[in-house]
Ligand SMILES: Nc1nc2c(ncn2[C@@H]2O[C@H](COP(=O)(O)OP(=O)(O)O)[C@@H](O)[C@H]2O)c(=O)[nH]1
């Protein structure tokens with residue numbers, strides 16, 4: 001038996017999908033039920049991750065990629081995970097403007113989500129959104145993230161193809177080196193190629209790739225490097241070709257083995273996010289303050305208190 005909400009999502013209703021995404025973000029039990037029902041209908045979409053610093057031009061790039069996928073008849077679901085609050089940030093506002101462009105196209109569904117306050121990294125609903133888009137039958141799902149937290153890196157690893165976006169002029173310690181982004185890139189996108197410093201950035205990436213990938217066992221292929229100016233569309237055809245090539249190469253791999261690796265990353269991302277949420281809930285419960293007072297008063301010590309904290313967290317109780 002499929003619940004009415006899950007059924008409406010399967011029927012491709014955008015409003016039902018938006019509702020389920022909101023429920024998932026709140027951790028509502030109804031969302032969990034619906035997602036369980038949707039899972040058997042997933043696994044068909046091609047998932048493209050786009051990671052890079054805020055302001056590197058990811059959304060501009062994604063907008064161009066959406067157009068290119070649409071031109072070949074593919075439908076596209078897009079999730080932009082943004083670190084800024086919807087109230088303070090111009091980034092989401094910018095995304096809204098971009099979304100307007102596709103507002104009349106039922107073959108495009110864009111969701112912009114702010115990451116949850118201090119939890120940082122991935123929004124709780126991102127894995128749910130991917131599953132919902134997949135079950136709705138979207139051919140392509142694009143996930144835009146800044147890739148800062150481990151949970152975000154896990155999500156990027158869950159993608160079929162991962163683009164890492166770099167821009168010139170941010171100093172010589174390569175931006176991708178943080179959080180191991182170097183290892184996750186299937187394709188490097190050097191965006192803002194109209195800016196000074198692009199040649200230097202390209203040299204740095206090439207040098208680093210030869211060091212990194214030479215060190216990594218069995219890593220025989222180097223990811224392609226694509227220079228783009230997302231603002232004008234320069235370099236986009238070559239990027240689209242590189243994405244296509246990577247997508248083709250996936251079809252030659254062992255499907256089950258790839259699924260095992262991908263699902264492991266997805267489960268880790270979901271569990272890590274839930275753990276962070278539980279941690280924060282436990283640490284802000286009134287009983288936690290009492291525990292702290294016990295340590296200060298010498299009734300207990302910090303190690304015993306931390307044990308009690310963890311026990312409460314794993315019971316999903318207050319301290
Ligand atoms: N000069 C230049 N600016 C760009 C390029 N691509 C994007 N931008 C600008 O960079 C800013 C941030 O772009 P956005 O797509 O929102 O970046 P995001 O935060 O990574 O999603 C915007 O003002 C864009 O117009 C580019 O190729 N060259």
Ligand SMILES: [Mg+2]
Pocket residue numbers: 058059060080082091095144
């Ligand atoms: Mg953006």
